[in-house]
Amino acid sequence: MGSSETVLEVSNLTKVYGRDLEIAGRRLGRRVVGAKDVSFSVRRGEIFGFLGPNGAGKTTTMRSILDYLHIQEGTVTVFGMDHHRDALEIRRRIGYVPGDLSLYENFTGNELIDYYGGFRPIDTEYLRELRSVFRVDLTMKVKALSSGNRQQVGLILALASKPDFLILDEPTSGLDPLMAASAHRLLKELKAEGKTVFLSSHDLAEVQAVCDRIGIIKEGEMILVEEVENLVSKFLQNVRVSFTSEVPDIEALEAINSVISAEVEDEDTLLLKVKEDINELLRFLTNYELDRLSVQDATLEEIFLQYYQ
Amino acid sequence: MRVYLKNLRKGWKGGIITPFFVSLIVPLMAGIWPSMKGDLVAAYSDLLQSPIYQALLGQLGLLDMTTWQGVFYMYVGICMEWAIIFIAILIPARIVAGEVDKNTLDVTLSYPIPRWRYLLEKFGVHVTYNILYGVFIYIFAVVSTNSLGENLDMTVLIHALTGFWLWLFALGALSLLCGTLFLESNRALSASGALIVTQYIMTRLGDLGELSFLKDYTVFNYLSTGTILANGGMPMGELAVVVGVGLVALVIALYVFQKRELAF
Numbered sequence: 001m002g003s004s005e006t007v008l009e010v011s012n013l014t015k016v017y018g019r020d021l022e023i024a025g026r027r028l029g030r031r032v033v034g035a036k037d038v039s040f041s042v043r044r045g046e047i048f049g050f051l052g053p054n055g056a057g058k059t060t061t062m063r064s065i066l067d068y069l070h071i072q073e074g075t076v077t078v079f080g081m082d083h084h085r086d087a088l089e090i091r092r093r094i095g096y097v098p099g100d101l102s103l104y105e106n107f108t109g110n111e112l113i114d115y116y117g118g119f120r121p122i123d124t125e126y127l128r129e130l131r132s133v134f135r136v137d138l139t140m141k142v143k144a145l146s147s148g149n150r151q152q153v154g155l156i157l158a159l160a161s162k163p164d165f166l167i168l169d170e171p172t173s174g175l176d177p178l179m180a181a182s183a184h185r186l187l188k189e190l191k192a193e194g195k196t197v198f199l200s201s202h203d204l205a206e207v208q209a210v211c212d213r214i215g216i217i218k219e220g221e222m223i224l225v226e227e228v229e230n231l232v233s234k235f236l237q238n239v240r241v242s243f244t245s246e247v248p249d250i251e252a253l254e255a256i257n258s259v260i261s262a263e264v265e266d267e268d269t270l271l272l273k274v275k276e277d278i279n280e281l282l283r284f285l286t287n288y289e290l291d292r293l294s295v296q297d298a299t300l301e302e303i304f305l306q307y308y309q
Numbered sequence: 310m311r312v313y314l315k316n317l318r319k320g321w322k323g324g325i326i327t328p329f330f331v332s333l334i335v336p337l338m339a340g341i342w343p344s345m346k347g348d349l350v351a352a353y354s355d356l357l358q359s360p361i362y363q364a365l366l367g368q369l370g371l372l373d374m375t376t377w378q379g380v381f382y383m384y385v386g387i388c389m390e391w392a393i394i395f396i397a398i399l400i401p402a403r404i405v406a407g408e409v410d411k412n413t414l415d416v417t418l419s420y421p422i423p424r425w426r427y428l429l430e431k432f433g434v435h436v437t438y439n440i441l442y443g444v445f446i447y448i449f450a451v452v453s454t455n456s457l458g459e460n461l462d463m464t465v466l467i468h469a470l471t472g473f474w475l476w477l478f479a480l481g482a483l484s485l486l487c488g489t490l491f492l493e494s495n496r497a498l499s500a501s502g503a504l505i506v507t508q509y510i511m512t513r514l515g516d517l518g519e520l521s522f523l524k525d526y527t528v529f530n531y532l533s534t535g536t537i538l539a540n541g542g543m544p545m546g547e548l549a550v551v552v553g554v555g556l557v558a559l560v561i562a563l564y565v566f567q568k569r570e571l572a573f
Contacts, residue, residue: 017572066419068571088421096419102412106319118311119420157416167419 006080007165007196008042008065013074015060034060036220038074042198047191049211049228050200051304057220058200059099062169065198066096078165092120095158099169099200101151109138109145109153116157123162130156133182148174155183159190166190168199172206184210208232208300216307223307228300236298236306239272239281240265242291248284256280260306273298273306312422313430317437324438327396332445334388335381339453342377350374360517372538377459382469385446386534389473392442394509397480398502402488404431405566406497414571425563432485432559439477443470468543472532475548479528479555480505486562489569528554 013035021029035057042048052058063069065076067087076083078090103112113122131138136145136152145153151174158166166187172180180203187197187210201207207214208228216224226235253262253272258280260273268291274281278295285293298306317324345353353374356362366387372379405428408414418424447463447470454461484501491497508527515524524530531547 063571068415068418070570088423091419091421094419096416098412098415098419100412101416103416104413105411111315115311115315116416116420119422154416 005044006041007044007078008048008198009075009077010041010061010065011039011075013038013061013064013071013076015057015064015069015071033220034069035064035071035217038217038220038222040215040222040225042196044196045191045194046212047187047197047199047210049207049214050198050217051204051207051214052200052217056217058217059169060220061217062099062167062198062200065167066094093164095161095163095166097151097154097158097166097168097171099173101154103142103150103153103157105143106141108141109136109156112142112153112157113138113160117160120161120163122160126162127156127160130159130186133186134179146174148176148179151175152179159186162190162195164195166195166197166199168197170201171199172201172203180206204299204301204304214300216304218307231303232297232300235275236260236303237274237278238296238298238302239274239278240269240292240294240296241272241285242269242293244268244289244291246288248288253281253284256284273302275306310430312427313433316431316434320434320438324434325441328438328441328445331388331392331442332449334384335446335449335453338381338384339449339457342380342457342459345380346375350380372535377454377457378461381450381454381461382534382538385450386469389442389446389534390509390529393473393476393480394505396439397477397484398498398505400435401432401481401484402497402501403494404428404435404485405488406492406494409492409571410494418571423567425567428485428489428563428566429559432481432562435481436478439474439481442477443467443474446470465538465541469534469537471543472534472537472551475532475551475555476528479551479558480508482555482558482562483528486558486565489562489566492569492571 014037015034017032017034018029020031021027038057038061040048050058050061060069064071065078065083067083070084078086079093081090083090107115113127134152134156136149136156138153138156142150142153151172155171158168158171172183175183184206187199191197191212197210199207199211211228213225213227214231215222224231247268247270250262250264250270253259253270258274258277260275262270262272265271272281366383372383374380374383405414408417417427447466450461450466451463483504487500487504488497491500509529511523512527512529514520515522515527515530528551531550532544536544536547
């Protein structure tokens with residue numbers, strides 16, 4: 001892949017907060033690893049989902065990309081520019097919705113659009129479309145808006161300039177399903193126009209619906225980067241097998257490398273979770289007389305839980 | 310100038326109301342001045358001979374309390390000193406720390422504006438509204454002096470009010486620096502409070518005589534109303550010291566905010 005196709009390149013990013021400090025037996029400081037050796041890239045025109053539970057390092061990674069945090073090791077480039085040295089130039093081309101979104105309470109939505117529009121020019125045509133999609137009253141002061149409506153204002157602000165690269169930390173948090181669906185549609189439209197989206201979310205159905213690839217971070221380390229399509233078809237499958245006579249031992253099934261778990265559904269039916277290659281299991285099953293066999297792709301949620309258990 | 314102009318417009322209520330109320334000390338003094346003249350002022354003048362009061366009032370205690378000018382500068386001087394202490398501690402330290410508390414910097418700093426410029430424009434709003442203390446006091450002083458039929462040297466008054474404004478600038482810049490260093494309201498306010506109140510105490514202790522060297526290290530020692538009155542105008546050397554302290558603190562604050570990590 002040529003570098004011109006890569007919008008975000010994160011290489012060996014390491015961020016450590018604080019340091020261990022103990023004086024006279026009292027712990028005064030603690031070293032916390034926020035992100036460790038994180039590497040991944042996001043290509044132009046893709047929606048990249050960033051998954052992980054609270055405290056896994058998602059926000060640390062995002063804030064490091066934005067140059068809010070100073071990383072100890074590694075490099076981050078956005079549009080081929082260094083995230084620290086060229087921070088201003090990069091910010092001309094990005095839109096950002098933070099996870100814990102806070103806006104100036106005494107400003108109305110329109111005032112915020114006008115205020116921030118002075119820093120990054122607004123695409124007035126697109127803003128008109130955003131106003132019709134999001135049903136928040138932009139003449140109201142932020143302090144009078146519900147959290148869902150504030151989130152809508154945050155999304156309008158991030159999208160209004162139609163930036164080349166969007167960094168969205170839980171962008172649909174607090175939105176009702178209708179608004180969330182509208183936001184997903186907008187993201188897909190932007191993707192179709194060649195814009196790039198890097199989003200974190202706890203809503204795995206959302207990630208599965210909009211993302212092309214995902215990265216899973218666990219305890220500060222990136223443990224998986226994969227196409228969503230491959231992940232749900234290849235990485236984990238639910239296999240239900242009914243036997244006409246003899247049922248194999250659970251231990252024997254679990255001894256197969258690709259079988260993650262096996263449980264009895266009823267007397268002659270077993271439920272298996274199989275990772276990656278199913279052939280070894282199929283070869284094993286040829287020793288038995290089968291009544292029925294069904295294979296289903298696992299949901300992203302099941303895959304995610306698999307990585308975290 | 311977008312940050313400056315927008316915040317100037319949004320902050321007009323607090324920016325105008327506070328200076329207006331502080332300036333009401335002038336018509337208040339004008340209201341009681343006619344009944345103070347004579348015996349009451351003489352008794353008051355005797356009271357001010359006490360070393361404690363002399364220390365508390367500094368050079369303001371040396372003013373001629375039998376004249377409107379003396380009373381005016383003593384009360385306005387004391388009132389403004391205290392107002393400046395509170396304003397300088399509370400407002401500039403929270404320019405950054407307040408935004409960190411409310412988490413509003415996250416969105417703002419994702420836009421292409423240098424952090425130093427953002428901070429400079431927000432501090433500029435504070436400095437601009439501080440001009441209103443001088444404006445309101447001047448207007449009230451002119452009206453009150455004329456209605457009383459008394460005399461007040463207006464040129465010296467302008468210099469004294471400029472001195473207050475420069476104190477607000479220099480102490481405000483020190484407070485702003487505390488905000489950028491600590492990034493959190495409670496710690497920033499504690500630091501700026503300690504820095505400014507310590508200077509004030511050092512100035513007052515210095516006025517006792519034996520510890521006069523302490524005054525040299527405080528902003529309050531330079532461009533004080535008493536010095537401006539005694540000098541009959543602006544002492545340029547002292548002006549350079551106050552402006553210099555303010556500029557150095559401001560530049561350091563801008564540098565710190567530009568360079569520091571926003572880990573909150």
